[in-house]
Amino acid sequence: MRNKILVVEDEIRMSNLIKDFLVTENYEIIQAFDGDEAIDLFYNTKNISLVILDVNLPIRDGWSLLREFKTEMPLVPVIMLTARSQTSDELFGFDLGADDYITKPFNMKILVARIRTLLNKSIISETTSKIEYNWISLDSMAHKFYIENKEVILTPIEYDLLIYLLKNKNIALTREQILNSVWGYDYYGDERTIDTHVKRLRKKISPFSDKIKTVRSIGYTIEV
Amino acid sequence: MRNKILVVEDEIRMSNLIKDFLVTENYEIIQAFDGDEAIDLFYNTKNISLVILDVNLPIRDGWSLLREFKTEMPLVPVIMLTARSQTSDELFGFDLGADDYITKPFNMKILVARIRTLLNKSIISETTSKIEYNWISLDSMAHKFYIENKEVILTPIEYDLLIYLLKNKNIALTREQILNSVWGYDYYGDERTIDTHVKRLRKKISPFSDKIKTVRSIGYTIEV
DNA sequence: TTTAATATGGCATCTATGTGTCAAATAATA
DNA sequence: TATTATTTGACACATAGATGCCATATTAAA
Numbered sequence: 001m002r003n004k005i006l007v008v009e010d011e012i013r014m015s016n017l018i019k020d021f022l023v024t025e026n027y028e029i030i031q032a033f034d035g036d037e038a039i040d041l042f043y044n045t046k047n048i049s050l051v052i053l054d055v056n057l058p059i060r061d062g063w064s065l066l067r068e069f070k071t072e073m074p075l076v077p078v079i080m081l082t083a084r085s086q087t088s089d090e091l092f093g094f095d096l097g098a099d100d101y102i103t104k105p106f107n108m109k110i111l112v113a114r115i116r117t118l119l120n121k122s123i124i125s126e127t128t129s130k131i132e133y134n135w136i137s138l139d140s141m142a143h144k145f146y147i148e149n150k151e152v153i154l155t156p157i158e159y160d161l162l163i164y165l166l167k168n169k170n171i172a173l174t175r176e177q178i179l180n181s182v183w184g185y186d187y188y189g190d191e192r193t194i195d196t197h198v199k200r201l202r203k204k205i206s207p208f209s210d211k212i213k214t215v216r217s218i219g220y221t222i223e224v
Numbered sequence: 225m226r227n228k229i230l231v232v233e234d235e236i237r238m239s240n241l242i243k244d245f246l247v248t249e250n251y252e253i254i255q256a257f258d259g260d261e262a263i264d265l266f267y268n269t270k271n272i273s274l275v276i277l278d279v280n281l282p283i284r285d286g287w288s289l290l291r292e293f294k295t296e297m298p299l300v301p302v303i304m305l306t307a308r309s310q311t312s313d314e315l316f317g318f319d320l321g322a323d324d325y326i327t328k329p330f331n332m333k334i335l336v337a338r339i340r341t342l343l344n345k346s347i348i349s350e351t352t353s354k355i356e357y358n359w360i361s362l363d364s365m366a367h368k369f370y371i372e373n374k375e376v377i378l379t380p381i382e383y384d385l386l387i388y389l390l391k392n393k394n395i396a397l398t399r400e401q402i403l404n405s406v407w408g409y410d411y412y413g414d415e416r417t418i419d420t421h422v423k424r425l426r427k428k429i430s431p432f433s434d435k436i437k438t439v440r441s442i443g444y445t446i447e448v
Numbered sequence: 449t450t451t452a453a454t455a456t457g458g459c460a461t462c463t464a465t466g467t468g469t470c471a472a473a474t475a476a477t478a
Numbered sequence: 479t480a481t482t483a484t485t486t487g488a489c490a491c492a493t494a495g496a497t498g499c500c501a502t503a504t505t506a507a508a
Binding site for chain 3: 196
């Protein structure tokens with residue numbers, strides 16, 4: 001599955017430059033051109049893997065966005081971009097929890113290298129690109145799952161749910177976490193609906209239904 | 225405890241510059257001035273937290289050292305220093321597993337900021353998920369306990385109770401304390417119910433049942 | 449030995465999860 | 479657009495599992 005990167009950059013040329021390059025590297029790019037748009041996209045886009053954030057933004061500046069992002073989703077890595085090279089600024093950024101820092105102008109290949117480093121580290125996309133176990137495999141390009149080399153047809157939510165469980169394999173996930181990640185931040189539905197989807201998913205991944213474990217009083221986890 | 229940092233840099237002035245600055249930041253510095261010395265110190269110094277590694281070294285170059293360090297101790301973060309700004313080199317470094325990359329000349333404060341970032345990360349990733357004693361281990365992410373490497377299935381209260389006992393290992397806990405912490409302050413039940421849960425827990429952690437000690441007329445404690 | 453505290457087995461009750469079903473929402477098709 | 483198929487979310491009920499408490503046995507201390 002491709003990693004989704006949110007690029008927050010007001011200079012349209014620069015933003016597109018980044019986008020075009022990262023697209024060729026097989027990332028999925030979401031662009032925001034000011035702070036408000038960034039906040040909006042951040043909350044309404046599922047499964048953002050990483051944020052590239054320019055410091056100099058109109059309306060709302062990068063540091064303030066950084067603080068909000070890191071408060072809400074501390075696990076999503078953030079790379080700060082700035083034209084300034086002032087040390088105090090940089091430190092400020094690090095202290096607020098930026099994961100990396102790149103001074104403009106920069107070389108695209110370095111950007112890609114740093115993105116890779118951060119994504120490899122973060123739990124979020126540890127296994128995003130290739131999921132392949134002896135009982136299940138994923139062809140992310142084709143958007144298909146295979147159980148014992150036989151394709152299983154999943155609905156969109158089932159697909160997202162399974163990906164999320166697999167990305168966080170062996171981690172007990174609460175229903176709230178699942179809801180926030182799979183359904184999105186703004187969804188306020190019945191948590192037990194997850195049970196229904198797990199039921200359906202289990203049926204479809206038969207005979208490996210019990211790979212999806214119930215963690216009583218917590219939620220679910222997948223063991224691979 | 226102070227973090228120990230191995231600085232591998234052949235230019236003595238630069239090495240001392242780094243050392244002096246990092247010492248004021250309360251790090252403990254070990255200096256190596258060539259590749260052989262670096263290897264020697266790396267293997268013979270306990271608990272190195274981080275390595276700062278210059279690419280341009282006499283005898284044995286930085287990339288080769290990096291490979292060796294990362295093979296032997298992948299969890300120790302490495303920051304690469306280089307005067308070169310060639311992209312291909314940088315990428316090479318990242319691919320070999322360097323955790324960060326700083327081009328000379330650099331600002332000391334930036335170095336410190338990156339060190340902090342890396343050390344926080346490695347500490348977090350080490351401490352949050354697993355706790356081990358010689359007879360029992362806990363994977364809190366997976367929400368699982370293991371006795372002699374075999375998983376023991378605990379109910380939610382048993383799990384919380386055991387966590388609480390372990391957090392306060394070797395401390396005698398009153399039934400009231402246990403009730404308040406595990407059941408919550410708003411719970412008004414029979415204190416002797418704890419006995420029942422201890423009974424069940426002891427059975428499950430067999431043959432280490434007597435690690436949970438009864439402290440007569442007080443409550444319980446766990447010894448590890 | 450007596451007394452007080454703890455250990456244990458069992459059971460009634462309570463809680464969380466599994467499952468079938470259905471209506472509403474959405475997507476696909478004619 | 480109208481019609482049909484699929485997907486989704488929610489609920490009620492069934493069920494497995496967890497919990498709390500009690501009566502009785504056992505142990506430790508005085």
